[in-house]
Amino acid sequence: MGAVTDDEVIRKRLLIDGDGAGDDRRINVLLKSFTKWCNSPGTPEEGFTQYQRMMGTLAQCEFSMGKTLMVYDMNLREMENYEKIYSNIEQNITSAHEKIAECKKEIQRAKRIRKNRQEYDALAKVIQQHPDRHETLKQLEALDKELQQLSHIKENVDAKLELRKKQFHVLLSTIQELQQTLENDEKSDNDDNNQESPAENGE
Amino acid sequence: SLTLSLLHMSVFSQSFSPCGRFLAAGNNYGEIALFSLSAALSPDATAQSQKPVLTFTAHEGPVFSLLSTDCHLLSAGNGEISAWSWTELIKKNVKPLWTKRPNYNLEIPEINSMVMNPRDNSLIVGGGDNNVHVLDLERGVFKLVLQGHSDYVHCVSVREREAEILSGGEDGAVRIWDSRTGQSVHCIEVYKYESCARPQYGKWISCLTTDSDWMLCGGGPSMSLWHLRSLSPTSVFPLTGCQRQAAFHQDMILAVGEGPFLSHCLLGGEVKAQIPCTPQSLNTLQLNTNSTEHRVLTAGGSSDHIDVFTNLSYRAFSLRF
Numbered sequence: 001m002g003a004v005t006d007d008e009v010i011r012k013r014l015l016i017d018g019d020g021a022g023d024d025r026r027i028n029v030l031l032k033s034f035t036k037w038c039n040s041p042g043t044p045e046e047g048f049t050q051y052q053r054m055m056g057t058l059a060q061c062e063f064s065m066g067k068t069l070m071v072y073d074m075n076l077r078e079m080e081n082y083e084k085i086y087s088n089i090e091q092n093i094t095s096a097h098e099k100i101a102e103c104k105k106e107i108q109r110a111k112r113i114r115k116n117r118q119e120y121d122a123l124a125k126v127i128q129q130h131p132d133r134h135e136t137l138k139q140l141e142a143l144d145k146e147l148q149q150l151s152h153i154k155e156n157v158d159a160k161l162e163l164r165k166k167q168f169h170v171l172l173s174t175i176q177e178l179q180q181t182l183e184n185d186e187k188s189d190n191d192d193n194n195q196e197s198p199a200e201n202g203e
Numbered sequence: 204s205l206t207l208s209l210l211h212m213s214v215f216s217q218s219f220s221p222c223g224r225f226l227a228a229g230n231n232y233g234e235i236a237l238f239s240l241s242a243a244l245s246p247d248a249t250a251q252s253q254k255p256v257l258t259f260t261a262h263e264g265p266v267f268s269l270l271s272t273d274c275h276l277l278s279a280g281n282g283e284i285s286a287w288s289w290t291e292l293i294k295k296n297v298k299p300l301w302t303k304r305p306n307y308n309l310e311i312p313e314i315n316s317m318v319m320n321p322r323d324n325s326l327i328v329g330g331g332d333n334n335v336h337v338l339d340l341e342r343g344v345f346k347l348v349l350q351g352h353s354d355y356v357h358c359v360s361v362r363e364r365e366a367e368i369l370s371g372g373e374d375g376a377v378r379i380w381d382s383r384t385g386q387s388v389h390c391i392e393v394y395k396y397e398s399c400a401r402p403q404y405g406k407w408i409s410c411l412t413t414d415s416d417w418m419l420c421g422g423g424p425s426m427s428l429w430h431l432r433s434l435s436p437t438s439v440f441p442l443t444g445c446q447r448q449a450a451f452h453q454d455m456i457l458a459v460g461e462g463p464f465l466s467h468c469l470l471g472g473e474v475k476a477q478i479p480c481t482p483q484s485l486n487t488l489q490l491n492t493n494s495t496e497h498r499v500l501t502a503g504g505s506s507d508h509i510d511v512f513t514n515l516s517y518r519a520f521s522l523r524f
Contacts (some may be wrong), residue, residue, distance in 0.1 A: 111454040112453075112454070114454040115470065119470055121471055122430070122438050122470055122472075126436075126437050
């Protein structure tokens with residue numbers, strides 16, 4: 001147990017003694033000179049000088065302690081500062097991550113839009129090769145009109161044809177009737193003549 | 204002999220695990236390798252972290268297509284489809300859950316492409332028998348056969364909103380099928396459009412992907428962007444070589460194919476950038492959307508290296524079989 005604490009003590013003292021042999025030695029010397037001064041039989045002037053010297057050493061020790069305290073305060077504030085910077089950087093990292101994710105989504109959206117645009121363009125290229133709809137409609141209209149006109153003319157011609165046919169039919173049938181009537185008349189005339197002759201012969 | 208096989212290796216397919224931490228890649232030897240992305244992307248990754256954590260032979264023929272569902276990895280090779288549990292694979296247990304084969308008429312063809320239809324939990328499969336087969340994953344039976352192509356089906360895709368299936372094939376046709384009735388709704392013969400046609404390469408369609416309103420297709424003809432409602436090509440991309448896989452990514456189009464680069468294109472038809480890659484020509488391109496920490500793009504092709512892009516603008520490193 002004693003050995004452990006000795007090690008601890010040695011380690012602590014080696015770590016703390018930043019100044020090297022300075023502060024520690026000064027305190028030891030002060031203690032020794034204090035005990036010597038208390039027990040010394042020398043003259044009051046000597047005693048006073050020794051007292052002055054001891055006060056000087058004490059002041060040095062206090063000065064050194066003050067320095068160390070200030071350094072300690074400074075370190076504490078530095079630590080705080082670093083903590084702040086650290087959390088700041090962490091926040092920046094998370095926001096940068098979020099921005100990256102957002103940008104990635106943007107890229108996907110932009111790629112989709114680009115793909116759609118390219119598809120439209122490709123289709124538009126094909127559509128351009130086909131003739132304009134208005135023109136085709138106009139052509140269709142013109143053709144329709146022509147068709148109507150032609151069918152009108154055809155109707156007229158048909159009607160005329162019918163009329164002529166009917167007229168010729170009437171003419172022909174009248175001629176036939178006349179022919180028939182003439183034949184009948186001729187026949188009845190002949191019959192009359194034949195009837196008369198036997199009648200004449202008979203008488 | 205190992206170096207020789209590595210020299211001749213081609214990676215044909217890739218799929219990310221549902222947790223997004225692993226990548227499965229299939230090669231021409233029928234092997235599937237599992238890579239740990241968390242190990243390869245971690246700050247203290249070594250050369251060993253870029254090698255697979257597990258390699259196993261899944262099929263007798265090349266694994267042309269890989270697909271992940273919520274908990275399974277589906278692989279296609281040698282005309283059959285096998286299902287593996289991701290959790291079991293991560294624990295290095297390589298026993299398949301099931302293996303199924305569509306009803307083929309004559310010989311057993313290759314399966315070139317598979318895609319999930321999440322609407323009715325079915326698997327669309329296109330292959331060398333000129334047909335598209337639809338497997339109902341819940342009941343485990345093949346419920347539809349879409350017939351119409353006159354040659355191999357190279358690629359399939361799904362238009363979720365309209366419940367339509369798209370397929371592109373060697374006969375140069377992109378067919379749009381109604382997924383409920385199985386009838387072919389449209390047939391687009393891309394090589395007949397002057398703006399896209401490249402007769403010096405042929406008429407076959409090797410890459411097909413859709414964004415519901417738009418469709419990208421390419422192969423022999425130049426890769427072109429189509430507006431599906433009007434069935435008209437709106438942009439043609441001036442990429443040399445035949446494109447084998449393309450994807451819509453945000454406002455860009457990513458495409459890989461012949462040539463050691465990954466092309467970035469804009470919907471208007473401009474090629475914005477071509478990022479150099481390790482393999483001399485690329486077959487597969489995959490984006491990891493299952494994980495936010497491991498958002499990478501991986502590309503594989505005629506090499507045992509699979510390039511990993513953490514930033515789309517440059518290749519970060521390569522995984523090796």
